[in-house]
Amino acid sequence: MSDEEEAWSLTDSWDYGDEPAAAPQPETNAAPVTVTGTRVRLAPDWRERIDPRSLHTEVVTAANQAAAEAALRGTGPVREPVRPDPATDPITPADALRLLDSVRADLDAFARQVAAFDNRPEWVDSDGGHVSGSTAHGAVREFEIDAKWARSAPNAEIEAELTDVLTRLRDKDDPSALIAGPRTPAVAELRALTADPQALLRRVGLLPSKGPSA
Template identity: 45%
Template sequence: MTADDSADVLSVTLAAQWKQSVDPRVLGFAVTAAMNAATMQALAKQVERPTVEEPPTPPVPQQDGSRITLDEATQLLDAVQADLDRFMRQVAEVTDRPVTVESRGGHVRGTTQRGQVLDVAVDPAWAHTARTSELEQEVLEVLRALRAPGADLARGPRSPAIAELTALVSDPNALLRRVGLLP
């Protein structure tokens, strides 16, 4: 298994003669162990070499000098709160309960919770007769799908309302002018 420094799975490769050395009934255990080892290796690399990400550049606030009314400010804050509530529900769904995915072929199934792969199950009868490339593809599909829910959320909450509020507070003087506290 090959994974990048973020533990995103890039490829899955089975040993050439795996069918002679591994019982298809325990193949899922081997995949689970390899995925968790790749995740731990990625975490170790991140600890050794923390990456400093540039915060996204907030959109430029309106330069037209228009005032923000109390109603507009309240609507913006309500929209931001709704977006944050929605984001927190999504985070809770990903972290608080196991997520199970199945390959399109239906031969591989995996479960994850809190970023850890709990289980990968491979249909042993199919694994015994399937081409290695088919097996690798279905395992790769499942492992990528298991990483997908948390990966998107790791970037944090994003929405037009959050971007607008970020733009407003990024320039305190412009904000004070827009709310009428500065000329």
């Protein structure tokens, strides 16, 4: 192609808007730190927008904001457990003693769970050892992050340790397994028995069994 033809081709490209598209600019409106559930994400340019020494403050703010939004969304309606039809077979003294022994053991185990929850550690550490965090009254209170490590570590590595600590904090302070009390087969059976005192008295032989209806 001659110089004149090449110049003409370039002019055509300019006239018809065929110039190469500009590279997309990075988003600057996104927060430097975002939290979804317990997963922490860092903006690619977070070091240009905040000092690594203040990263812990951004993490605490984002984590508590995510927790507040999740609480507002709620957990949906609570479903009542499906109760099986009550049994009618007789209960012998040996059966009753076995059930009470099982319930007592389950209650002792539940008491240990409650004690462990009350005495849970204040701080937790990441496996990598660069991040630690604490909670108070169900909210993230403080994060400590190795600022020297945060200045140079890959974002994915930092995100992994932040997520690790946040997950452990949420698990540590989650009382959902304790709120409803012990849920074991023996406890459920005892509750079913005491829900109908008349049926219970019939099964242990203190009331006559119901005869066939006329």
